[in-house]
Amino acid sequence: MARIDTVIFDLGGVLAATGRHSDFTARFPNADPDLVKSILIGDYGADSDHPWHRLERGEITMAENRALNKDALAAAGIEVPPPPPGGAPMFRFLPNEPVVQLVHDLKAAGVRLGVLTNNVAEFRDGWRTMMDFDALFDDVVDSHEVGMRKPNPAIYQLALARLGADAGSTAFLDDVQSNVDAADRVGMRGVLVEEDPLPAVATVRDWAGLA
Secondary structure, eight states, X not given: OOOOOEEEEXXXXXXXXXXXXXXXXXXXXXXXXXXXXXXXXXXXXXXXXOHHHHHHTTSSOHHHHHHHHHXXXXXXXXXXOOOOGGGOOSSOOOBOHHHXXXXXXXXXXXXXXXXXXXXXXXXXXXXXXXXXXXXXXXXXXXXXXXXXXXXXXXXXXXXXXXXTOOXXXXXXXXXXXXXXXXXXXXXXXXXXOOSSOHHHHHHHHHHXXXX
């Protein structure tokens, strides 16, 4: 297999150990997690008018999204937990150390690096302080800033174009299978990052020719 020269990373669940969908459902320990997930984020493999999808495209605010969630959860008989004390964020962005080390190793090897994240404006200050994105990455595509979200093929093509990268020599890492599948469909080499990131890290190291 030809060596890759570009790697694009998702944020939550990939560069960050937190931000996986299970972090959302964990806030409702007494409810069916599949039901909570369907209410909070909908069918994540679709690009629809679900409030969370609209939030990730920058069409509504977090406050508007929370109000819609509260009504939908109440209609399903699910009690909304109190907000974190002192206005703390819903979850903290904590670095996924094996993946962060991979970033540094790829950077040292001269591999082109990008970020492609489905994200929201209100989370930006939290994740931007997690690591030095400007120094480590050649480009960051944030869904709410560009008005598109994964799995829309156009956002993958935008990420490739902004990096000047060829899809066939680009690895894409994400913790959501539907996003990985969408990357594959545009010709990228998708890698699913599971809760144990080491197999994904090993795959990318091999493709990049790192010892």
